[in-house]
Amino acid sequence: MEREVNAYKCRKCGTLHYPFRMVCKNCRANDYFEFDIEPLPKRGKLLTFTFIHNLPAQFEVARLGLGIVELENGIRVTGQVDIEDPTLGMDVVGNVEVVRHDTYDDRYGFVFRAA
Amino acid sequence: MAVDLEKILRPVDHPYPPYPAKYMTLASGETLVIRQATRDEVPTLLKHVAPLVFVERDYYDLVAARVYAELLGWYHHRMQDEYVLVAQIDGELAAIVNGRSVSPKRGMSLHTLAMRRGLRVGAHAFAAKMEYHIDILGQDEVLVVAESPIGFRRWMIEYQLEEVFDTAHELGGVPSYSLTRELFDRARNSLVVGRRPVPEDLLAKAHEAILPPSDPPTPPADLLAATRAKYDATGSALILQRWAQDRSAEDA
Amino acid sequence: MRDVYIIGIGITTFTRLxxxxxEIAAYASMGALKDAGVTDVDYVLVANMGSARINNQSALASAVVDTLSLTPAGAVRIENGPASGASAIKEGFMAVASGMHDTVLVVGAERMREVNNLEATDFVATLTHPMAEYIYGVTLPGHAAMFTRLYMEKYGVTERHLAMVGVKNQNNAMLNKDAHLHQKITMDGILDSPEAFTNNPWVAEPIRFFDCCPVSDGGAALILASKEVAEASGKPMIRITGIGQATDTLAVHERPEPTDLMAVRIAAQRAYEMAGITAADIDVAELHDAFTILEIAESEEVGFFEKGTGHLALERGETAIDGKMPINPSGGLKGKGHPVGATGVAQVHEIVVQLRGDAGERQVKDARTGLACNFGGFGNNVVVSTYARED
Structure with a gap:
């Protein structure tokens, strides 16, 4: 099964939100949970990135790539970046994988690689 | 026939090549010289290590006590193939690192004791120690353990040391980590620095005298406060603290 | 609304305590009470971010008010991330301005070194978006790094500019006895010598070790009072002239322009509007330089310099203690230290010291007005406040 990261689409005005929020940013519609789930596209452009060398204890690696990606539909997401030598604006494609082990649980999220 | 007991007790040191001194610029703009200490210098080192035995933070007490014992062991010929490197700023003692050779192919890192903090002096001295084992002594690996969280972060994570948990380290018998030649080569560019040869005046200054550290770590201002902070309802930590406090009062 | 004055200040050394x-909170508070010459207050606000998590103590305000024997005064703990300090000052301001209380103790305190650095980093990282940021391993240095990279690309800020902020602030801290870092650093040592990049390693590319503030313990406290109480105290009359607060999206990636610190700009506008002044009227400022880039970016967003020119003003020496717009004479978070809950209060502590003319070697000449910017989250909850000496 291919995993997805979901965006939330307002049923009233169609605005897409990521991450989840309970009230639409655009029309402030206040009907509870009036959002449709819509999987985010996987391709996009790398807006900025870093390699973190000083990580929380759960990460047993020396450095971790992170970046902000603007996806094809204009939504931006934060994700891990598994690219040796990234450049600003490069095309990337995301895959949904385990990004963090949290005591007993695995957390899934985007890992981006060069497209 | 009289038995020469000392001859039995005293190990024979192997002839290992000496560590070539190097120097580097610190973040403060000061110059750090790292060189090998001689046995004659041990009493001076002991004098500067001793006060740290009573610094109850960051495991200075434990590390200083063990370094003190290892220095004595070297001085009295009770430890085989041990070496000591000192890091000095203008003659002033900034760090002591030591280790020994278990075999021609395997080194054992003992301690890193930094007297100046916030300038990576300890990290530079540790790197020099690893350089000695791998590059100068030509060993394939160095066994390392950490006694403090700071050490763990510096060595195990920065160098990404391998776990060799089937081997007990000489410090406390705990499972070892290993710095292999391959890991050292990977860290070489980012973590191992220094220039050689050391300009003569710098080296002469370093050899002239090991001056006392100007700003060594000191015990917590209020020893009892540390105890209160640990919610010591039974008062057993308090007894230990009082003893330490009385002792430092006697010294003064 | 009544006018509100600061009549007492107290601080602990920022270090590992x-x-x-x-007791850290109480020590700073005792200094402030003594300085103000009062033994009783109506209301106590305790700013702190992590007591329940890193010190295993909740309801901290009850403990502080009891340690100080100030019971039965009302007491509340304010937790608002790294902006807790200024948020507590704002609540204290409102309590006095509304006429509800006449004397309020505002104290910020944090003890982060009780846990090791890895845990402290993770603890601060919990202020990021739990599902869209935290799970990926985002830390505050990580946010600052992604922000720095864009700033470099867009405005031509270089590593040298970042290092200049670090050198300036850490050397300012040498003049501040309560600062955490009493360690001179030089451009040669952190940028130019062959060993510089080992001395100053990456924390999160492109930011380095000396671009980040240290993890500190410490406390700072203020006594806020109404005009009558302030006049009776005989202390210099330092008035809180404006306070503005603004928020931005929790997830940084949702902002339309990632190099824009909108919340800083709006909070500053709100403060200026309330005070009836502009950025040009400020004599001395304490900005939230948890990372060196933030001093540059905030100096633009609060209106001292045009957007994209903060680093040029820095190059010209305008932000030095004797410059045109002195920033962080205390050493800032970079040199003085950053006990998160205490920081917002400590910034105002420094402004009061400066406006009183008590700053000694780091005194900004003829300082009559000051500004503090306390930056919470990664720019998602910001408080800017302005101060003026009136006597």
């Missing part, structure tokens, strides 16, 4: 958190 081996005291219970409530």
């Amino acid at each position: 081996e005291y219970p958190l409530s």
